Amino acid sequence: xxxxxxxxxxxxxxxxxxxxxxxxxxxxxxxxxxxxxxxxxxxxxxxxxxxxxxxxxxxxxxxxxxxxxxxxxxxxxxxxxxxxxxxxxxxxxxxxxxxxxxxxxxxxxxxxxxxxxxxxxxxxxxxxxxxxxxxxxxxxxxxxxxxxxxxxxxxxxxxxxxxxxxxxxxxxxxxxxxxxxxxxxxxxxxxxxxxxxxxxxxxxxxxxxxxxxxxxxxxxxxxxxxxxxxxxxxxxxxxxxxxxxxxxxxxxxxxxxxxxxxxxxxxxxxxxxxxxxxxxxxxxxxxxxxxxxxxxxxxxxxxxxxxxxxxxxxxxxxxxxxxxxxxxxxxxxxxxxxxxxxxxxxxxxxxxxxxxxxxxxxxxxxxxxxxxxxxxxxxxxxxxxxxxxxxxxxxxxxxxxxxxxxxxxxxxxxxxxxxxxxxxxxxxxxxxxxxxxxxxxxxxxxxxxxxxxxxxxxxxxxxxxxxxxxxxxxxxxxxxxxxxxxxxxxxxxxxxxxxxxxxxxxxxxxxxxxxxxxxxxxxxxxxxxxxxxxxxxxxxxxxxxxxxxxxxxxxxxxxxxxxxxxxxxxxxxxxxxxxxxxxxxxxxxxxxxxxxxxxxxxxxxxxxxxxxxxxxxxxxxxxxxxxxxxxxxxxxxxxxxxxxxxxxxxxxxxxxxxxxxxxxxxxxxxxxxxxxxxxxxxxxxxxxxxxxxxxxxxxxxxxxxxxxxxxxxxxxxxxxxxxxxxxxxxxxxxxxxxxxxxxxxxxxxxxxxxxxxxxxxxxxxxxxxxxxxxxxxxxxxxxxxxxxxxxxxxxxxxxxxxxxxxxxxxxxxxxxxxxxxxxxxxxxxxxxxxxxxxxxxxxxxxxxxxxxxxxxxxxxxxxxxxxxxxxxxxxxxxxxxxxxxxxxxxxxxxxxxxxxxxxxxx
Numbered sequence: 001x002x003x004x005x006x007x008x009x010x011x012x013x014x015x016x017x018x019x020x021x022x023x024x025x026x027x028x029x030x031x032x033x034x035x036x037x038x039x040x041x042x043x044x045x046x047x048x049x050x051x052x053x054x055x056x057x058x059x060x061x062x063x064x065x066x067x068x069x070x071x072x073x074x075x076x077x078x079x080x081x082x083x084x085x086x087x088x089x090x091x092x093x094x095x096x097x098x099x100x101x102x103x104x105x106x107x108x109x110x111x112x113x114x115x116x117x118x119x120x121x122x123x124x125x126x127x128x129x130x131x132x133x134x135x136x137x138x139x140x141x142x143x144x145x146x147x148x149x150x151x152x153x154x155x156x157x158x159x160x161x162x163x164x165x166x167x168x169x170x171x172x173x174x175x176x177x178x179x180x181x182x183x184x185x186x187x188x189x190x191x192x193x194x195x196x197x198x199x200x201x202x203x204x205x206x207x208x209x210x211x212x213x214x215x216x217x218x219x220x221x222x223x224x225x226x227x228x229x230x231x232x233x234x235x236x237x238x239x240x241x242x243x244x245x246x247x248x249x250x251x252x253x254x255x256x257x258x259x260x261x262x263x264x265x266x267x268x269x270x271x272x273x274x275x276x277x278x279x280x281x282x283x284x285x286x287x288x289x290x291x292x293x294x295x296x297x298x299x300x301x302x303x304x305x306x307x308x309x310x311x312x313x314x315x316x317x318x319x320x321x322x323x324x325x326x327x328x329x330x331x332x333x334x335x336x337x338x339x340x341x342x343x344x345x346x347x348x349x350x351x352x353x354x355x356x357x358x359x360x361x362x363x364x365x366x367x368x369x370x371x372x373x374x375x376x377x378x379x380x381x382x383x384x385x386x387x388x389x390x391x392x393x394x395x396x397x398x399x400x401x402x403x404x405x406x407x408x409x410x411x412x413x414x415x416x417x418x419x420x421x422x423x424x425x426x427x428x429x430x431x432x433x434x435x436x437x438x439x440x441x442x443x444x445x446x447x448x449x450x451x452x453x454x455x456x457x458x459x460x461x462x463x464x465x466x467x468x469x470x471x472x473x474x475x476x477x478x479x480x481x482x483x484x485x486x487x488x489x490x491x492x493x494x495x496x497x498x499x500x501x502x503x504x505x506x507x508x509x510x511x512x513x514x515x516x517x518x519x520x521x522x523x524x525x526x527x528x529x530x531x532x533x534x535x536x537x538x539x540x541x542x543x544x545x546x547x548x549x550x551x552x553x554x555x556x557x558x559x560x561x562x563x564x565x566x567x568x569x570x571x572x573x574x575x576x577x578x579x580x581x582x583x584x585x586x587x588x589x590x591x592x593x594x595x596x597x598x599x600x601x602x603x604x605x606x607x608x609x610x611x612x613x614x615x616x617x618x619x620x621x622x623x624x625x626x627x628x629x630x631x632x633x634x635x636x637x638x639x640x641x642x643x644x645x646x647x648x649x650x651x652x653x654x655x656x657x658x659x660x661x662x663x664x665x666x667x668x669x670x671x672x673x674x675x676x677x678x679x680x681x682x683x684x685x686x687x688x689x690x691x692x693x694x695x696x697x698x699x700x701x702x703x704x705x706x707x708x709x710x711x712x713x714x715x716x717x718x719x720x721x722x723x724x725x726x727x728x729x730x731x732x733x734x735x736x737x738x739x740x741x742x743x744x745x746x747x748x749x750x751x752x753x754x755x756x757x758x759x760x761x762x763x764x765x766x767x768x769x770x771x772x773x774x775x776x777x778x779x780x781x782x783x784x785x786x787x788x789x790x791x792x793x794x795x796x797x798x799x800x801x802x803x804x805x806x807x808x809x810x811x812x813x814x815x816x817x818x819x820x821x822x823x824x825x826x827x828x829x830x831x832x833x834x835x836x837x838x839x840x841x842x843x844x845x846x847x848x849x850x851x852x853x854x855x856x857x858x859x860x861x862x863x864x865x866x867x868x869x870x871x872x873x874x875x876x877x878x879x880x881x882x883x884x885x886x887x888x889x890x891x892x893x894x895x896x897x898x899x900x901x902x903x904x905x906x
Contacts, residue, residue, distance in 0.1 A: 044074075044075050045072055045353070046068045046072060046073050046097065047068055047069075047354070049073050049075055050063075050068065052076070053087070053090050057086055057087060058083070059083065059087065059103070059108050060109045060110070060198075061109070061110045062109060062110065062111045062112065062182075062196050063112035063113075063196050063198070064128060064130065064196045064427070065135040065329045065354040065423070066354070066355050066356075066423035066424060066427075067112060067113075067425055068097075068099070068354075069352065069354040069355040070355065071097050073096075074093070076089055076090060076093070087101075087103055098114065099114065099115060100112070100113050100115040100187070102185075102187035104184065104185055107183065107184070109184065111184055111187060111195065111196070113187070113194040113195065113196070114194055114426065124163055124496040124559055125163065125164055125165070125166055125186055125195060126163035126194060126498075127161070127162060127163075127194050127195030127196055127197070128156070128160050128162070128195075128196050128197075128427070129143070129156050129160055129174050129197045130160065130199070131179075131199065131201060132198035132199055132200045133201055133328075134327075134329060134330055134348075134357075135328065135330050135350075135354065135357070136325070136326035136327070136328070136421075137159060137160025137326070138156065138160050138179070139158045139159065139299065139300045139302075140155050140158070140300055141155065141156045141174055141175065141176040141199070142155055142174065142176070143164070143172050143173065143174050144173050144175075145166060145170050145172050145173065146171070147167075150610060152164075152562065152563050153563070157498070157557070158302070158321070159429070159490045159498075159500060161490075161498055163496055163558075163565075164559065164563055165559065165561060166562070169186060170185065170186045171183055171184070172184055172185070172197070174197040174199060175199075176199055178201060179199035179200065179201050179202060180199060180200045180201075181199070182197050182199055182200075230291075230295055230301075233805075233807075234339075234838060234853055234855045234901060235836045235838065235855040235856065235857035235897070236289055236290065236340075236897065236899050237342075237373075237855060237901045238290045238339055238341055238342060239291070239295040240290065240291045241291055241293075241295070241301050241320070241322075242283070242291055242320075246791060247759050247761065247793045247807075248305070248748075248761065249748050249761035249762065249791070250263050250305050250306075250746060250763075252789065253789050253791065253809050253811045253832065255832070255866055255893040255894065256288075256289060256381070256857065256858075256894035256897075257286075257289055257894070258284075258288035259288065259662050259784075260283060260284075260660075260670075261317065262784045263305050264305065264317070264318075264686075264706050264708060264742060264765075265706075265708055265740075265742025265744065265765060265766075265767040265782075265785075266316045266317030266318070266708070266742070267317065267660075267782075268660065268784070269656075269658075269659055269661070269662075269670075269714070270315045270317030270318075270656055270684075271283070271315070271317035271318055271319075271320070272312075272313075272314065272315050272317070272319045272320070273292075273320050273322070274319065274320070274321045275293070275322045275324065275433075275435055275484060276322070276324050276419075276431070276433045276484075276488065276502075276504070277488065278435070278484040278486040278505070278551065279484075280292060280322075280482050280484060281482055281506065281547060281660075281670060281672055282437065282438070282439070282480055282510075282670060285413035285415075285437070285439055286365075286367075286413055286439060287382050287668075290342075290413070292437050293322060293415060293417070293435075294361050294363040294415050296344060296346045296363075296903070297324055297346060297359065297417035297419075298322055299323045299324065299325035299326070301321065302320075302321040302323075303318065303319075303321075304319045304320075304321070305318035306636070306650060306688055307634055307635065307636040307650035307651070307652045307686070307688065309567075309603055309615065309617060309634065310567075310602065310617025310619045310634045311555060311567055311601060311603060311617075313571065313599055313619065313632075314632075314652075314654055315654060315655075315656040315658075315682075316654050316682065316684035316686070316710065324359070324433045324435075325419070326357050326359060326421045326431070327349055327350070327357030327358045327359035327420075328357055329354045329356070330350065331349065331350065332349040332350075333347070333348050333349065333905070333906070334346065334348075334905070334906055335347075335904065335905040335906075336903070337851075337901065337902060337903035337904070338901070338902055339899065339901035339902075340370075340372060340373040340900050340901070341365055341375070342363050342364060342365040342366065342367075342413075343364060344361070344362060345361070346359070346360070346361035346362075347359070347360055347361075348360075351420070355422060355424070356421050356422035357420075358418075358419070358421075359417070359419045361416070361417045361418075362415070362416045362417070363414065363416075364412070365411065365412050365413045365414070366412075367379050368409075368410055368411055368412065373897070373900065374897060374898075377897075378897060379411050380409060381894050382411065383409045383441060383443045383476070385443060387891050388863060388891070388892040388895065389889045389890060389892060390889065390892075391889055392868065392888040392890055393887065393888065408442075408443065408444050409441075409443040410440070410442045410443070411440075412440050412441075413438065414437060414438060416434075416435070416437070417433070417435055418433065418435075419431065419433040419434075420432050420433075427492045428489075428491045428492070429488075429490040429491075430487075430488070430490075431487070431490070432485075432486070432487050433485075433486045433488075434483075434485050435483070435484045436481070436482075436483050437482055438479070438482070439480055439481065439669065440478075440479050441476075441479075442477045442478070443476050444474060444475040444476070474515065475513075475515050476514040476516075477512070477513045477514075478510075478511070478513075479509075480508075480509060480511070480669025480670065481508070481509060482506065482508050483506070484505065484506040484507075485504065486502065486503070486504040487502070487503045487504070488501065488502050488503075493556065496558055496559055497556055497557070498558065499554070499555065499556045500554075500555045501554050502551070502553045502554075502555075503551070504550075504552075504553075505549070505550050505551070506548075507547065508547040508672065509546055509547075510544070510545040510669040510671060511543070511544050511545075512541070512542065512543045512663075512668045512669065513541070514541045514542075515541075516538050517540060517541035517583070518536055518870060518872065518886075519537050519584050520535070521537070536870045536872075537584070539583070540582070541584075541663075542580075542582040543579070543581045543582070543671065544579070545577075545579050545669075545670075546577070546579075547575070547576070547578075547658075547672050548574075548575070548576040549573060549575055550573065551571065552571070552572045552573075553571040553572075554569045554570055555568075555569040556568055560604065561608050562608065563607050564605055564606045565604075565605050566602070566604045567602070567603050568601060568603070569601060570600050570601070571598070571601070572596070572597070573596070573597045574594075574596050575593070575594065575596075575657075575658070575674055576592075576593075577592070577594075577658070577672060577673060578593075579591045579592075579671065579672075579673050581733055583733065586733060589732070591673065593625055593675075594625060595623050595625025595657070595674060595675075596624045597621060597623045597657060598621075599621050600620045601618065602617065602618060603616065603617030603634070604616050604617070610641075610642055612637060612638070612639060612641075613637065614635075615635070617633070618631065618632070618633050618634070619631075621655055621657070623657055623675065623681070625675065625676055626675060626676055626679075626680065626681075628657075628675070628680065628681060630655045630681065630683070631653065632652065632653050632654055632655055633651070633652065633653055634650075634652045635651050635652070636649075636650035637650070638692075645691070645693050645694075646691075646694075647690070648690045648692065648704075649688065649689045650686075650687070650689075651685075651686065652685075652686045653684070653685055654683070654686065655681050655682065656682035656683075656684075657675045658672055658674055659672065659673050659675070659682065659736075660672055660714075661673060661716040662716060671716070673714065673734065679712070679714075679732070679736040680712050681712060682710065682711065682713055683710070683711045685707075686706065686707075687706065687707045688705065688706045689704070690703060690704035690705070691704075698751065698753065699751050700748075700750040700751075701748070701750075703746070703747050704745070705745045705746070706742075706743065706744055707741075707742075708740075709739075709741055710740040711739050712737065713736075713739065713769070714734050714735070714736050715734060715735050715738055715769075715771075716734045717733050717734060717735065735773075735774075737771065737772060738769055738770065738771045739769070739770045739771075740768060740770070740782065741768050741779075742766070742767045743765065743766055744763055744765030744766065745763070745764045745765075746763050747761065747762045748760070748761040748762075749761075755796055755797040756794070756796050757795040758794050758795075759791075759792070759793045760791070760793075761790070761791050762788075762789065762790050763789045763790075764787065764788060765785075765786070765787065765789070766785065767781065767782040767785040768780065768781060769782045781815040781828075782815070783814065783815055783817060785814070786811045786812050786813075786832075787812045788811065788812040789810070789812075790810045790811070791807070791809045792806075792808045792809075793807050793808075794806040794807075801841055801843040802839070802840070803840040803842075804837070804840075806837050807835070807837070808833070808834070808835045810832070811831065811832045811833070812828070812831055812832075813829035813832065814828065814829050814832070814865075815827065815828055815829075816828055816868050817867075818868050818869075818888065822888075825888075829866075829867070829868065829890070832893070833862060833864070834857075834859075834860075834862050834893075835858070835859040835860055836856065836857055837856040837859050838853060838855045838856070839853070839854045840852070840853045840854075841853070848906035849904070849906070850902070850903075850904055851901075851904075852900075852901070852903075853901040853902075854898070855898065855899040855900070856896070856899075857894065857896065857897040857899070858893075858895055860896075861895045862895075863892045863893075864892055865890055865892060865893075866891045866892055867890075867891055868888060870886040870887070870888055870889075871886065871887050871888070871889045
């Protein structure tokens with residue numbers, strides 16, 4: 001209760017402070033909309049009048065819903081003569097409401113915009129791209145036009161707004177994945193023109209992932225469309241953005257259960273996830289099997305993995321920015337879905353006659369309640385119960401390699417999204433969104449009894465032994481989750497500027513308890529390093545992690561020239577992070593850090609010349625916890641972007657103040673700790689260069705190389721190779737002086753031919769870690785290092801309603817951590833490869849939209865090596881007494897697993 005009250009008070013203080021400083025940033029108060037006319041007797045809503053005119057004339061109207069909401073007008077006579085006369089009469093009605101009208105007779109469409117004064121010559125045009133059915137804006141939509149024989153373009157920002165300097169009469173074409181493209185002409189004679197392009201959704205509409213979204217280089221950007229579709233990456237029944245990113249060569253291949261994304265050699269903790277500007281610290285459900293977000297509630301996702309814009313405080317591993325979908329401004333809608341893992345429902349509708357909207361979307365798992373599609377095996381595999389494995393020494397497989405028997409597993413996860421938005425005549429928009437999500441897992445049973453016969457086990461349990469019997473009664477409990485609130489105020493500013501103010505709060509928690517944790521310690525029987533041997537033992541492990549983050553950010557962006565732009569602003573964040581751990585080496589460890597971090601940032605994107613596109617930015621960081629002051633420069637350039645062959649290069653410095661810890665071979669939630677005066681933040685220098693070849697509009701080949709140099713990486717002591725050093729309870733249970741070097745070459749080819757879309761990528765990479773007290777200071781391979789990775793993705797649409805997706809991946813073996821302590825162990829495990837498939841059916845049905853999906857994970861049931869670990873076993877010694885021993889086993893990833901999902905939207 002105290003934490004919640006503190007959270008509310010601090011959010012209120014930050015919100016008041018930021019809104020109070022708004023005028024100092026050049027912001028304005030809420031725009032005064034045009035005065036609403038009192039509704040006279042017989043007047044109808046302006047929306048109804050426009051619908052009647054559209055039906056009479058056959059012309060389509062393009063507008064923002066907030067522009068006409070709450071406005072009324074006398075209906076036009078049903079019989080009026082020609083369409084031109086009807087539209088002329090309508091123009092008079094709209095002028096009285098302060099609305100301008102431009103008629104495009106060639107396309108039979110009418111553009112509505114706020115009326116302004118007259119002007120001639122090139123000018124800055126601003127506007128929005130919106131969904132024609134529901135009225136909400138579309139982030140990262142593409143707009144292109146031709147000028148002086150060159151194709152130019154911009155993209156809308158995360159708020160669905162755009163601006164560009166174009167001549168009157170220019171033809172603009174807007175497109176968005178899953179929507180039908182539309183073209184309009186810039187009206188003549190208006191001093192400041194607002195264009196609203198309404199795109200009609202197609203049956204294939206689905207959330208998209210925008211890669212490195214920024215100013216559009218050329219129309220080559222369309223080559224990436226449909227490449228990353230979460231709707232096709234659902235091998236376990238639920239759509240997954242994280243799995244959909246695997247077509248990119250920069251993203252490391254992962255198994256069914258993963259610790260997070262490793263991007264270009266970075267640790268998984270260097271990967272940042274934002275939801276409407278609020279940081280989310282649990283990225284997935286059930287140890288990486290499902291995304292932490294209900295995809296039905298998402299509108300779009302932006303993925304920055306290269307040289308990130310300065311507007312993001314990007315950590316070393318990139319940023320994934322989610323945007324919650326606004327509700328429908330045109331009517332009440334519902335969506336329900338059920339998969340082999342969870343049920344979900346979404347409802348949305350308008351507010352204030354279409355000036356705003358609301359949306360609520362929830363999901364809850366039922367893995368424990370329904371065992372169809374092998375859910376029981378999925379749960380057991382995730383909780384380390386009866387995982388497929390083999391004993392390394394004998395090669396035996398099956399029940400004798402069990403780590404937990406007679407278990408009572410429990411798994412459940414949930415998430416809830418909500419969003420409310422209000423929009424004003426001038427384009428100002430206020431949005432409030434919230435998220436709650438979490439997991440609860442537990443298992444208990446008899447540990448390490450796999451090599452005993454049933455009679456031996458019963459005799460041992462009944463013998464009264466207290467110490468070893470305790471080991472047999474194994475129990476693991478884990479709970480983690482995230483709560484986030486976000487308030488955004490978006491506003492067009494004078495002189496064509498656009499501002500966005502964000503106030504957000506995020507709280508993360510994680511508790512973990514395991515009474516049969518496997519520890520490894522190096523001992524020296526004769527006191528010499530040469531005699532060092534690894535010894536394993538079982539003991540309890542308990543931890544608790546709490547994180548509170550309050551964030552306030554103000555961003556202003558504007559145009560430079562025709563398509564160039566600039567942006568700048570500031571971010572203030574408050575952190576309160578605590579971590580407690582009770583382990584065998586440390587009876588009690590407590591750490592709590594508080595810090596306020598202030599960032600100032602600015603960026604310029606330049607694209608005036610046909611031979612160069614460039615982005616230059618700088619972000620500064622100051623953290624009170626340790627009094628750190630750091631600079632993060634960002635530079636990216638592309639030569640000859642409009643030619644078939646182009647070159648690119650970039651450099652950035654990134655800093656990471658929050659660090660995530662992982663426990664080796666144990667399924668747990670994330671553990672977050674913070675930099676301090678004694679433990680400086682992680683720093684990475686990132687250099688990249690590439691060659692891009694566009695043979696045809698549908699054929700792309702690119703080769704990129706990267707170099708990364710890391711300092712001050714964190715790793716929990718259970719994940720790093722063991723040492724002979726005695727651990728002090730006063731020292732932190734993680735090492736923070738690790739350094740690393742990552743380098744690689746990425747190759748990707750893309751070919752689209754009719755209904756077939758084929759993508760292949762290959763990465764040759766290497767990640768080497770160094771620590772002064774590990775491996776005698778010599779480099780060693782990181783646990784996530786895979787030297788070779790190859791992926792092939794094939795998407796085929798044989799019929800209008802059907803889509804088939806095949807995803808094959810191959811990777812060289814992961815490093816074997818046991819090789820540090822056992823010379824007989826191989827340095828790497830065997831290679832990893834599998835084939836995933838999905839079949840999707842989308843079709844309107846009785847006024848609703850049906851989406852059915854069949855997913856197949858590991859289609860040919862490959863036993864892929866996952867990791868090697870010491871497994872506790874209970875055996876009888878020569879005198880017939882039970883004793884605990886350890887046997888090395890190789891654990892395999894999940895085998896063949898089918899799933900099914902149905903979604904109905906109406």
